[in-house]
Amino acid sequence: MLSKTVYAALNKHMNTELFSAYLYLNMSAAANEMGYKGSANWFNVQYQEEMVHFTKFYNYINSQGAQAIVDKMAKPASSFKSLLHFFEETLKHEQFITRCINDLTEQAVKEKDHATQIFLQWFVTEQIEEEENDREIIGKLKLIGDNGYGQLMLDNELGTRVFVPPAVI
Ligand code: OFO
Secondary structure, eight states, X not given: OOOHHHHHHHHHHHHHHHHHHHXXXXXXXXXXXXXXXXXXXXXXXXXHHHHHHHHHHHHHHHHTTOOOOOOOOOOOXXXXXXXXXXXXXXHHHHHHHHHHHHHHHHHHHHTTXXXXXXXXXXXXXXXXXXXXXXXXXHHHHHHHTTXXXXXXXXXXXXXXXXXXXXXXX
């Protein structure tokens, strides 16, 4: 059973995960339009991962006898200046998500909601990986600078990312 406050916080965050999916879908199309085909693939994989995150919240809320409700959302950004800009915005967004997950966990601890704490642990770990991946790409892009060949090589590398569907959501 979820308290009213934990339910509201989980449902709000479920919608934020959906926003993340929409943001990365926009980024994928924008990267494609700018000729960064590999990055377009990377953001498409990211979109699919966010849909998994969204579904995890959706299923968890419903499994607790509450009702997951999809809400209207803000319009995600759709225009980016450079590859570096794409990934700086991605890191900024993921740092925001990390703060949201931390706040949610604190709320669950405060209310002695152990089931929700356990559910959120997966996301606490996932956010470390999300931020680390973005920082690594930003580091490479800063080394590459304006070198077109370097950017092309990195874009090719980003094109190799593959979505691995989880066995259970
Ligand atoms: Fe769901 O981790 Fe990114 O946003």
